[in-house]
Every structure is written in structure tokens, then in C-alpha cells.
Amino acid sequence: xxxxxxxxxxxxxxxxxxxxxxxxxxxxxxxxxxxxxxxxxxxxxxxxxxxxxxxxxxxxxxxxxxxxxxxxxxxxxxxxxxxxxxxxxxxxxxxxxxxxxxxxxxxxxxxxxxxxxxxxxxxxxxxxxxxxxxxxxxxxxxxxxxxxxxxxxxxxxxxxxxxxxxxxxxxxxxxxxxxxxxxxxxxxxxxxxxxxxxxxxxxxxxxxxxxxxxxxxxxxxxxxxxxxxxxxxxxxxxxxxxxxxxxxxxxxxxxxxxxxxxxxxxxxxxxxxxxxxxxxxxxxxxxxxxxxxxxxxxxxxxxxxxxxxxxxxxxxxxxxxxxxxxxxxxxxxxxxxxxxxxxxxxxxxxxxxxxxxxxxxxxxxxxxxxxxxxxxxxxxxxxxxxxxxxxxxxxxxxxxxxxxxxxxxxxxxxxxxxxxxxxxxxxxxxxxxxxxxxxxxxxxxxxxxxxxxxxxxxxxxxxxxxxxxxxxxxxxxxxxxxxxxxxxxxxxxxxxxxxxxxxxxxxxxxxxxxxxxxxxxxxxxxxxxxxxxxxxxxxxxxxxxxxxxxxxxxxxxxxxxxxxxxxxxxxxxxxxxxxxxxxxxxxxxxxxxxxxxxxxxxxxxxxxxxxxxxxxxxxxxxxxxxxxxxxxxxxxxxxxxxxxxxxxxxxxxxxxxxxxxxxxxxxxxxxxxxxxxxxxxxxxxxxxxxxxxxxxxxxxxxxxxxxxxxxxxxxxxxxxxxxxxxxxxxxxxxxxxxxxxxxxxxxxxxxxxxxxxxxxxxxxxxxxxxxxxxxxxxxxxxxxxxxxxxxxxxxxxxxxxxxxxxxxxxxxxxxxxxxxx
DNA sequence: ATCGAGTATAA
DNA sequence: GTTGCTACTCGAT
Numbered sequence: 001x002x003x004x005x006x007x008x009x010x011x012x013x014x015x016x017x018x019x020x021x022x023x024x025x026x027x028x029x030x031x032x033x034x035x036x037x038x039x040x041x042x043x044x045x046x047x048x049x050x051x052x053x054x055x056x057x058x059x060x061x062x063x064x065x066x067x068x069x070x071x072x073x074x075x076x077x078x079x080x081x082x083x084x085x086x087x088x089x090x091x092x093x094x095x096x097x098x099x100x101x102x103x104x105x106x107x108x109x110x111x112x113x114x115x116x117x118x119x120x121x122x123x124x125x126x127x128x129x130x131x132x133x134x135x136x137x138x139x140x141x142x143x144x145x146x147x148x149x150x151x152x153x154x155x156x157x158x159x160x161x162x163x164x165x166x167x168x169x170x171x172x173x174x175x176x177x178x179x180x181x182x183x184x185x186x187x188x189x190x191x192x193x194x195x196x197x198x199x200x201x202x203x204x205x206x207x208x209x210x211x212x213x214x215x216x217x218x219x220x221x222x223x224x225x226x227x228x229x230x231x232x233x234x235x236x237x238x239x240x241x242x243x244x245x246x247x248x249x250x251x252x253x254x255x256x257x258x259x260x261x262x263x264x265x266x267x268x269x270x271x272x273x274x275x276x277x278x279x280x281x282x283x284x285x286x287x288x289x290x291x292x293x294x295x296x297x298x299x300x301x302x303x304x305x306x307x308x309x310x311x312x313x314x315x316x317x318x319x320x321x322x323x324x325x326x327x328x329x330x331x332x333x334x335x336x337x338x339x340x341x342x343x344x345x346x347x348x349x350x351x352x353x354x355x356x357x358x359x360x361x362x363x364x365x366x367x368x369x370x371x372x373x374x375x376x377x378x379x380x381x382x383x384x385x386x387x388x389x390x391x392x393x394x395x396x397x398x399x400x401x402x403x404x405x406x407x408x409x410x411x412x413x414x415x416x417x418x419x420x421x422x423x424x425x426x427x428x429x430x431x432x433x434x435x436x437x438x439x440x441x442x443x444x445x446x447x448x449x450x451x452x453x454x455x456x457x458x459x460x461x462x463x464x465x466x467x468x469x470x471x472x473x474x475x476x477x478x479x480x481x482x483x484x485x486x487x488x489x490x491x492x493x494x495x496x497x498x499x500x501x502x503x504x505x506x507x508x509x510x511x512x513x514x515x516x517x518x519x520x521x522x523x524x525x526x527x528x529x530x531x532x533x534x535x536x537x538x539x540x541x542x543x544x545x546x547x548x549x550x551x552x553x554x555x556x557x558x559x560x561x562x563x564x565x566x567x568x569x570x571x572x573x574x575x576x577x578x579x580x581x582x583x584x585x586x587x588x589x590x591x592x593x594x595x596x597x598x599x600x601x602x603x604x605x606x607x608x609x610x611x612x613x614x615x616x617x618x619x620x621x622x623x624x625x626x627x628x629x630x631x632x633x634x635x636x637x638x639x640x641x642x643x644x645x646x647x648x649x650x651x652x653x654x655x656x657x658x659x660x661x662x663x664x665x666x667x668x669x670x671x672x673x674x675x676x677x678x679x680x681x682x683x684x685x686x687x688x689x690x691x692x693x694x695x696x697x698x699x700x701x702x703x704x705x706x707x708x709x710x711x712x713x714x715x716x717x718x719x720x721x722x723x724x725x726x727x728x729x730x731x732x733x734x735x736x737x738x739x740x741x742x743x744x745x746x747x748x749x750x751x752x753x754x755x756x757x758x759x760x761x762x763x764x765x766x767x768x769x770x771x772x773x774x775x776x777x778x779x780x781x782x783x784x785x786x787x788x789x790x791x792x793x794x795x796x797x798x799x800x801x802x803x804x805x806x807x808x809x810x811x812x813x814x815x816x817x818x819x820x821x
Numbered sequence: 822a823t824c825g826a827g828t829a830t831a832a
Numbered sequence: 833g834t835t836g837c838t839a840c841t842c843g844a845t
Contacts, residue, residue, distance in 0.1 A: 395833045432836035433832070454832085455835095539834095542832080546834025553834080561835075590832045590837090637840070645831050645838055660839080665829055667841085717828070728826050730842055763842065786841080 003144045004158060005030050006037070007170040008137050009245050010275075010296050011126050011385060013098070016040075019070060021098055023129050025141070025163075026154070026275055026294035028170070033155035034243060036275065036294070037143050039163055042129050043074060044098045046105055046121045047081070047412055048091040054114035056089065063093060066107050071100035081412050083119075085467030085498050090119075090412060098125035119412050123403070124285070127384055131404050133163065136383045138173075138376055140166035152294075153240060153275045169380060173372070175298075176204040176244035177364040178235075180256045181357045184340050189745045192262035196228040198343055199354055200235050201361035204242055210358045211235060214343070218351030220358065229267035232260065239273045246296050246386070247273075248368045250319045250360070253299040253391075257290040258282070289391055296387040300367055303375060303390040307397075311535045315666065315716070316751055323363045326370050331363065332356045381540075394543040395550060401540065402555065405505045414554040425551035428485060430562035434569040436576065436588035438633040438642040440798040442683070443586055445597040446649065447605040448625040449612075451571065453513070453538060454591035455545035456506045458567045459560075461617040465500035466548075466557040469493070479563040480570040492563045502555065506544055507619070513537035575612050575622065582608065587633065589645060592625065602627060626651055630684050634798040637790065650684040662791045666751075671712040672787035675699055679792050689801050696792055700784050706776040710755060713778040714770050718751045731756070731767035739769070756782045 008027040015021055023039040050059055060076045067073075074094045081090040095104050105118040123131075135141055145160040181199045182190040199212040211223045211234045225231050239247070249256050257280055264271040264279070271279045275294025283289045290297055305317050314321040320331045334356040342349045379389045382397055383404045392400065406413050417425060451457065458464065462477040469492065470476050476493035484490045494500075516534045547553045549561035568590065575593050579585050582604065583595035597605060605624075612622045628649040636643040646660035662668045663676040675696060682692040702708050717732035723740060726733045732752040739746055746752075754767040758779040763786075766779065 393833055398834075429836080435831090435837065450832090543834045546836090549835045550833075565836080592832080636838095643839070659832095660830060662840085665840090667828060720828070726827085728843060730827065732828090790840085 001144060002147050002158060003142065004035070004037075005140055005142045005166070006035055007140055008037075008135060009170075009173065009386070010294050011130065011137065012291075012293060013125055013129075015097065019097055021125060023126070024276075024294075025135075027141075028245060029155075030140075034153070034245075034275070036150070036152055036154050036157045037141075037145070037160045037163065038148075038157060039129075039160045041161070042132070043094045043096075044101050044125055044128065045092050045094045046101050046123075047079075047119045048093050048105075048108055049083075049088065049116045049119060049412075050091065051114050051116045056091070059112060059114050060091060062112050063091065063108055066104055066111070068103055068107055070096075071103045072096050073104055080410075082410050083412050083414070085411075085465070085501065088412075093118075117415070119415055122416065123413065127388075127400075130383060130385075131407060134165045134407075135163070136165060136169075137379055137385050139169045139380060142166060151277065153243070153277065154294075169376075171376075173245040173376075174205060174243070175246045175248055175365070175368050175372070176202060176207070176239060176242050177248045177361050177368060178202045178252075178256065179249060179357055179360040179364060180259060181339065181353055182259060183343055184336070186337060186340060188743065190259075192259045193266065197231060197259065197263050198228075198339075199357045200231060201354075201357040202235075202238055202242075203358070203361035203365040204244065207242060208358065208362070209238055210354045210361075211238075212350070212354060214346060214350060216346075216348045216350045218348060218354060220351055220354045222351075222354050227267075228263065229269045232264050232267060232269050232271060235260075236271060236273050244295060246298060247292060248298040248300060248364060250364045250367070251299065251301040252297065253289045253302060257297070261290075286388075286391060289387075291387065296385065298368070298375065298387060298390055300364060300371065300390075303371065306391070306393045307374075307378070307539075308371075310539065311531065319360060319363060319367075323367060327363065327366050329363060329366070332359045381537075394539055395547060395553065398540050398543045398547055399554060402502065402505060402544075405501070409499075409501050409504075411501055416554055417552065417556065422551050425556060425558070428558050430549065430558055430565065431482065431569075432565050433590035434572055434588070435590070435644045436585065436593075437644055438587040438647065440633050440635040440640075440642045440794075442799050443596050443631045443633070444629070446586060446594050446628040446631045447597060447602065448592060448594040448628065448649070449575075449609055449622050450592035450625045452621045452623050453510055453541055454568055454571075454620075455564050456510055456541040457620045458564050458571075459500075459545065460503045460507050460510070460619045462563075462567060463494045463496050463498070463500040463503050464560050464563055465494070465498075465502045466555060466560060468495045468498045468500045468503075469557065469559055470495040480566045482562055482566040484562075492559050494563070502544065506541055509537050509541040509544075510619070513541070571616070571620070574615075578612060579608060586631065587647060594628075594631070628652070628657075630687075632680065632684060632795070632798070634794045637794060643794070648680045648684060654685065656681060656684065667715060667717045668791065669713050669715045669783065669787050671699075671703075671708060671783060672791045674712070675788055676791040676795070679795055683795065683799060689796070689799055692792075693796070693801070696788065700788065703780040703783055703788070706778075706780065710770060710773055710775050710778055713755045713783055714753050715755070716751050716753050719746065719748055721748060723747075729764060731764040734764040735767050735769060756786075 006027045006029045008025040010026045013021045013023050023042055025037040029035055050056055063076055064073055074096055077092040079090050079092050081088055095101055101121050105121040108115055109118055141163055143160045143163040145158045147156050148159045150157040179201050180197050182197050183195040184190040201210040211231050213225050213227050213231050215224045225234050274292050278293045280290050280292045283291050304322050312325050314325045323329050379386045382389050382400050384400055403413050473493055475497045476495050479492045481489045513534055516530055520530050545564055548557050572588055576585050576588055579595050586594040586596050609622050628651050630650045632648045633642050634646055649657040658664055663673045679692045682688055719736055723736055731754055735754045736746055736752050753770055755770050755773050756763055756779050757766045757768050757777045759766045
């Protein structure tokens with residue numbers, strides 16, 4: 001008998017020759033040994049819900065007799081459970097093997113009278129194991145059992161009798177990052193069936209290596225082998241020697257691993273990097289992801305795209321842009337078009353490829369270290385596997401967080417909606433947030449307040465949950481009046497005597513976030529990790545609201561969603577009314593309100609906030625977001641009224657906060673964005689409209705003289721659907737079609753870059769790839785009339801510079817003239 | 822002019 | 833695979 005303590009890092013299951021499932025927990029002991037624990041004592045199960053008043057004994061014995069091929073029920077336990085807070089009696093049906101769950105569930109529903117439904121039939125076995133046992137990846141477990149022999153790449157394997165979760169967590173994983181370079185013919189995307197891998201770079205703790213199969217002279221400390229097949233073997237060998245806890249890369253799900261897998265097949269060489277010497281596999285359930293047995297595979301691209309998307313200000317999620325944003329470091333310059341030519345030359349230029357390759361692996365390694373704390377936090381919060389969690393989107397993260405919490409509430413996890421229920425739900429919408437229409441113009445001395453986590457705090461304060469939703473007013477919170485779909489005013493009621501599952505769970509999230517924010521405030525840290533963590537908690541809490549309205553969600557409830565936004569409108573409108581008594585209200589959006597101080601003091605503003613807070617229920621709070629010296633609000637295009645969600649603020653430290661403007665939108669040219677930003681800066685910081693006008697005039701002149709580089713004229717637009725599905729062909733679709741015709745691989749999500757060139761006719765016919773343009777081919781007049789002027793026109797008009805110009809006909813050309821056209 | 826499709830952003 | 837709100841361009845009519 002051996003007793004050990006270890007941190008589980010990766011978990012999966014296999015099937016014995018007797019057809020039983022065995023959980024395998026791969027991890028590290030406290031004394032840093034790599035180990036594997038086998039747990040044969042966990043059986044898959046699901047719930048069968050009997051109809052009211054059904055004869056449970058009789059049904060149970062019928063279920064026990066269910067059998068189909070080699071699938072069968074092993075035992076049944078009658079359990080008191082809850083569904084949305086209501087007590088029920090459920091039958092916990094154990095089956096022989098995870099694959100039997102859907103089979104037995106279907107059979108029971110089809111063939112046994114008195115069964116209303118089955119639930120929890122789609123919870124994957126490993127996830128089920130973690131939840132049931134209370135085991136959290138990266139958090140210590142104690143286990144006892146006997147040490148047995150297995151041909152795994154670990155110190156020892158424990159055949160576990162007992163396993164229990166602990167508290168302490170691992171703070172560092174030994175990571176190995178890698179990147180591959182492949183051969184490519186000119187202007188062609190590499191084809192994994194034909195084009196070989198030419199080099200692989202690895203980067204870890206005190207470890208770097210780059211392998212290639214042509215011998216050259218280079219400063220890079222490279223490992224030379226004789227062929228691609230030796231290259232792959234050397235890669236495998238390096239991983240086995242390094243013994244990483246975790247393998248990471250950038251876009252390795254989408255490129256490096258699929259490529260390696262294909263090339264190892266072509267070369268007939270094994271890619272057996274798994275701890276059990278298995279090869280990496282495409283995950284059948286999560287398409288486009290690659291799993292390695294025993295070693296979490298973290299494709300950082302997935303994490304960046306799913307989780308950091310909103311907190312990072314990047315043009316794209318490419319390794320280059322993300323590295324620059326997070327590390328202030330860029331990739332090495334390399335013309336990817338010439339990579340094949342360099343390789344074929346057989347000369348020492350190949351060293352450049354190796355340097356470039358190694359740098360990519362290094363950047364990934366640095367990114368991993370930068371993000372690892374966040375990734376670990378998220379993993380522990382959600383309580384699922386590292387390589388699962390980094391591939392989840394917010395909706396899934398919230399759902400799995402909730403699923404894990406059901407155990408504490410004895411709740412049965414609701415089923416996902418079927419196709420017809422989902423379509424039914426999709427047909428229903430509800431009203432969202434309130435947005436105040438600002439009066440255009442320049443303002444001095446503003447105070448901006450916002451409700452701390454508005455929707456989550458509303459959910460907590462009013463116990464909003466599908467389970468507390470009640471027909472009667474008695475012992476209930478009454479939502480503000482809202483208009484239902486038939487146009488009738490209604491109220492919804494939420495019982496406050498029942499314990500709301502989701503409100504309680506969200507309370508936990510908010511409390512955690514408050515703690516993080518306190519640290520940031522106290523230490524005045526501009527720590528990216530703390531900010532991101534706070535962001536993660538906020539976004540997960542906010543997504544919990546979104547989930548109520550999402551048709552595919554398990555805890556969908558339109559009534560809850562509609563009540564939450566109704567409460568939101570109620571509280572913000574009430575705050576606006578109150579503010580109006582003493583201040584001018586400038587803008588408001590969902591959870592924020594801005595006031596102009598006028599002849600009042602900051603303290604007056606803070607007193608207003610205090611008053612509001614005294615009238616709020618517990619857990620809701622209005623906070624000071626910041627004071628601003630100046631703020632600019634603009635009018636809508638061709639209209640005198642103010643534009644919503646579009647403003648620029650200058651704080652007391654001279655920082656600009658810009659929202660909604662073209663300057664921060666991707667699908668405008670760099671030039672227009674830069675000009676708009678500069679104009680906002682001159683007006684807000686230097687307070688000189690004339691200077692801003694001069695600046696724009698100069699840019700327009702430069703454009704006409706073509707002294708602005710072509711690169712500034714590039715417009716970037718993302719493809720949001722398959723090209724063949726487009727009804728209307730805009731410039732970016734046209735360019736995309738041309739690219740397709742030239743054999744360039746593009747699809748949903750590709751960001752298309754184009755430049756509008758000179759000539760006659762509609763814009764799409766003049767849109768070209770930047771690479772296919774001459775430096776001066778761009779259409780200066782297009783950029784003046786369709787990019788620069790629209791971007792700055794309403795700014796100037798809003799500060800009264802060319803008042804009245806809007807009412808004149810043909811104002812475009814007039815403004816054009818005004819700028820010296 | 823006006824409209825629908827399409828893209829993107831704020832919260 | 834979170835929601836709803838808003839503003840804008842381009843192409844079609």
C-alpha cells in the first residue's frame with residue numbers, strides 16, 4: 001500500500017479488456033515526480049426521472065433488465081434531487097461503460113412507461129468524474145493504492161483504491177513550446193501531403209533547440225539531422241527527454257499538430273509523444289483540437305481568441321500582434337513567400353529560417369509564462385481540464401462553472417434544448433439596455449459613475465433564477481413593468497424565500513472580483529494579469545446573464561433575462577432622474593451615467609453617488625468610474641441629434657478614452673483612424689479646432705500628392721460567413737473571391753485586406769490586395785471623401801466649427817472644398 | 822432617397 | 833456556443 005500526494009495535470013480514461021472504464025490521472029507529486037494514478041472505482045451514470053406517482057420499485061426493476069448488445073445497467077440508486085429548486089425523486093442509473101450512457105438512456109425512454117425524461121446523459125465521463133469526486137485539475141489530491149508496472153513514461157503508476165481532493169494548488173508547470181516551419185512553393189499555402197517540415201523549434205525552461213535536416217553554417221545552435229523523418233523522431237525524443245507537464249504553441253490546433261500528424265504518416269514514423277506512448281489525436285468531440293495523452297496541449301491562440309479578445313487591443317489575434325501587445329516584442333522579419341526558395345538554395349540563408357523559427361517558439365514561451373497564471377486560475381475556477389478550459393468560449397465556461405456548482409445544491413443539471421426547442425426559443429426576443437442620447441458638443445469637468453457588475457448584482461439582489469420564478473406576488477420581488485411579446489405590460493415575480501442557485505453562484509464570482517480589484521487599487525498596479533483576471537471574473541459573471549437569453553443554454557429563461565434588463569433600465573433611469581435635479585446629465589449607457597459638474601464640486605458629485613447608494617438594495621453599488629477634464633460628444637451622420645455609444649473623454653492624467661469612433665474600428669483605413677484620433681487629440685488636449693483643421697488639410701494635400709504610403713490606405717474587413725453564402729458582394733467579399741480563385745486558402749474569420757484603387761465604377765471593382773497595388777495606385781479622392789471626411793466631419797460640426805453646413809445641399813463637396821478641395 | 826445586408830463596437 | 837443596442841458603408845433599386 002502506498003500513500004501519495006500529487007497534482008493532477010491531465011485526465012483521461014481507457015477501457016480494460018473486460019469492458020470497464022479506468023480513469024487515468026497524470027500528474028506530478030510534491031517531490032516533482034511524474035506519475036499516473038489509475039482509478040477503476042468510478043462508474044458512469046445518468047438520471048432517469050419517474051413520472052409523478054409512478055411505482056418506483058417496479059420501474060427500477062424494469063430498468064435493471066435493460067440490455068442492448070454489450071451495454072447494460074449495473075445498478076440503480078433512488079435519490080432525492082432537485083430540478084430548478086423543486087424536490088423530486090430521481091433514479092440514478094449506473095451503467096457498465098461511458099458509451100452505454102446514451103444507449104441505455106434512449107432505451108429507457110423508449111421502452112419504459114412511467115419515465116418522464118432522462119438527464120445528465122451528455123456529461124463526458126472525465127468531466128463527470130472530476131465533478132463527482134470534487135477533484136480540480138492543478139489542485140492537490142491524496143491517493144492510496146498499490147504501485148504497478150505499466151509501460152508509461154512516468155516514475156510510477158498507482159493502482160488507486162482511494163482518492164481525495166486537497167486544497168493547495170500547483171503554481172508552475174514545466175512547459176515546452178514549439179513551432180514548425182514548412183516548405184512552400186511560391187505563392188502557395190503549404191500542402192501537408194506534399195510539402196515537408198523543414199525545421200522545428202522547441203523552447204522551455206532553460207531549454208532551446210532548433211532541428212533541421214539540411215546542414216548549413218549558422219550562428220544558431222541548431223541540431224542537424226538527415227531527413228524529415230529523422231526530424232520528427234528527434235522532435236519526439238526531445239519531448240521525452242524534457243518531460244514537459246504541458247505542451248504549448250500558437251495555432252498548433254490549426255496548423256502545427258495537424259501538419260505533424262500528416263507528415264508522420266507520410267514518412268511512416270511514429271509521433272508517440274504521449275505519456276503512454278500514444279500519438280496526438282484529433283479530438284472527435286471538439287473538432288479542430290488536438291489531444292496528447294497525459295500532457296495538456298495548450299494552443300494559446302484559442303485562449304487569446306476566446307478569453308482575451310475583449311481585454312486586448314489588437315488588430316488581429318496573430319502571434320505577432322498579440323506578442324507585441326503583451327510583450328512589446330515582435331516576430332523576426334521573414335518573407336514567407338520566399339521560404340521555399342531559400343530552402344532550395346541550400347545555402348546559409350537557411351539560418352534565417354532557423355532564427356525565425358526559434359524566435360516564434362520563444363515568443364510562445366514568453367506568452368505562455370505571461371498568461372499561465374490566468375489560465376491556471378481559470379482552470380481552477382471552472383474545475384475542468386486545462387486543455388478543455390482554454391478551448392471553451394464564455395458561454396461554455398459559465399455553463400461548466402454552473403454545472404460544477406450543481407453538486408453543492410443537489411440540483412440535477414438541466415438538459416440542453418433539442419433542435420425544435422432551440423428554434424422555438426430563438427423566435428423570442430426581449431428588450432435590452434437603456435442608452436441615453438447625448439447632446440453633441442464639448443463638455444468640461446465630467447464625473448462618470450457606473451454600477452459595479454450591474455446585471456450580476458441585479459440577479460443577486462432580486463434572487464432572479466428560473467427556480468425562484470413564481471406565479472404569485474407573495475414573498476416575491478416584483479420586477480419593474482416590462483412589455484412582453486404580445487405588447488402587454490407585465491411583471492415577473494421571484495420568490496425570496498427559496499434559495500436561488502444562480503444568484504448564489506454569481507455572488508461568489510463578484511466577491512472574488514472585488515478582492516482582485518482591491519489588490520489592483522491598493523497596490524496601484526498596472527498589472528496585466530490582475531486586470532485580465534478581474535476581466536475574466538466580470539465577463540463570466542456578465543455572461544451568466546447572457547446565458548439566460550441564449551437559446552442553446554441549459555439554464556435558459558427569457559423571463560429572467562427580460563427581468564434583469566428591466567431592473568437595469570429601472571435603476572439607471574432612476575439615477576438619471578436624480579442626477580438631473582442638480583447636474584446636467586451628459587450620457588448614459590446600460591450601467592453608466594456621466595454628469596457635467598458645472599459650478600458644483602467633485603464632492604457634490606460624490607455626495608450624489610452616496611445618495612444613490614443609500615437607496616439601492618444590498619449588493620448593488622454605484623461607483624465612481626473617473627473624473628474627466630473634458631468630453632466630446634458628436635452628432636450622427638447627416639442628423640443633428642447626438643450619436644449614442646460614440647464619445648471621447650480626457651481624464652485628469654491627460655489620457656484619452658475613446659468609444660465607438662471609427663478610430664477604434666477595424667474596418668476603416670489606418671489613415672482615417674489615425675487622422676480621426678489626431679483630431680480628437682488636438683481638440684481635447686490642445687483645445688484648438690483651427691489646428692485640427694489645418695492638420696486635416698495637410699493630410700488631404702499629402703493624399704492628393706500621393707505622399708502617403710499605400711500601406712496607410714489598407715482597409716481590413718473580416719469574413720463572417722462562407723464566401724458562397726454572401727448575398728451582397730461588398731469590396732472585401734470581391735477581394736476574397738479573387739484570392740480563392742488564386743488558390744489562397746481563406747474562410748470564415750479570415751481578415752481581408754484591401755485598397756481602393758483609382759478608376760471608374762463601383763468600389764468593389766476597384767478593391768485590390770495591397771500586394772497587387774503599385775505604391776501610388778490608391779484612389780486619393782475615395783480616401784478623402786469616403787474615409788477622412790466622414791471620420792472627422794461630425795467632430796468638427798459637433799464643436800460648432802461649420803455650423804449650418806449640414807443643412808446645405810451637397811455638403812460633402814462643400815466640406816471637401818472647405819478643406820481645400 | 823431609401824432599404825437590406827454586412828461589419829463592427831459598447832456594455 | 834452570452835445578450836441586445838447602435839452606427840455606419842456598400843450595393844441595389
